[in-house]
């Protein structure tokens with residue numbers, strides 16, 4: 001369970017005005033929501049706050065009962081490695097690693113034995129439809145294929161929470177729909193919580209709930225596109 005209560009964030013130079021405040025949300029395992037909102041309202045910043053990459057100015061973030069706002073940077077980094085997965089608009093695959101090595105990366109960071117990491121990475125690649133590409137290189141892939149690898153990497157260590165920032169933003173409509181279906185299906189079958197920041201109404205409509213971020217918090221929207 002992810003519980004956000006009264007989160008507020010302000011950057012220096014914003015003359016006392018909060019970027020957002022009163023952000024509260026409860027998400028159960030397997031639940032996936034979309035966060036929409038005007039450009040610049042703070043959606044990516046909110047994801048960064050939930051990930052502990054930006055400090056909040058007020059509020060509470062609890063993951064399975066643990067208060068994360070109280071954690072120091074090292075403790076948050078360890079938790080992030082173990083319990084978080086990330087999917088980015090620009091894929092962020094490492095060009096000098098094979099696809100299997102890219103997917104195995106989170107397992108290496110958790111000190112998983114090399115043989116097990118290799119086997120789990122290969123299994124994940126098969127689940128995203130790239131079984132025969134394990135030893136290939138990111139530069140040989142299409143955008144949609146790169147995002148499939150990124151989804152495998154985000155889920156290989158069985159995270160509690162996956163944060164996806166515009167995961168279909170660099171893809172054409174057909175590839176976006178395929179990648180989104182894969183991401184949401186994978187999240188649901190893994191029982192992970194998913195938070196998807198998107199400008200795409202079509203993408204948002206595929207999630208369980210659509211929320212709109214404004215300066216004064218998150219408001220529920222009708223899920224229909």
Ligand SMILES: Nc1ncnc2c1ncn2[C@@H]1O[C@H](COP(=O)(O)OP(=O)(O)OP(=O)(O)O)[C@@H](O)[C@H]1O
Nearest residue numbers: 011012019037038039040041042043044045046199
């Ligand atoms: N480290 C920072 N220091 C100061 N201001 C920042 C910092 N990071 C982001 N901002 C500002 O905070 C605001 C929110 O940025 P953010 O990227 O979170 O918005 P967004 O809703 O995700 O926008 P978009 O939909 O365009 O991606 C912007 O005005 C941005 O310039």
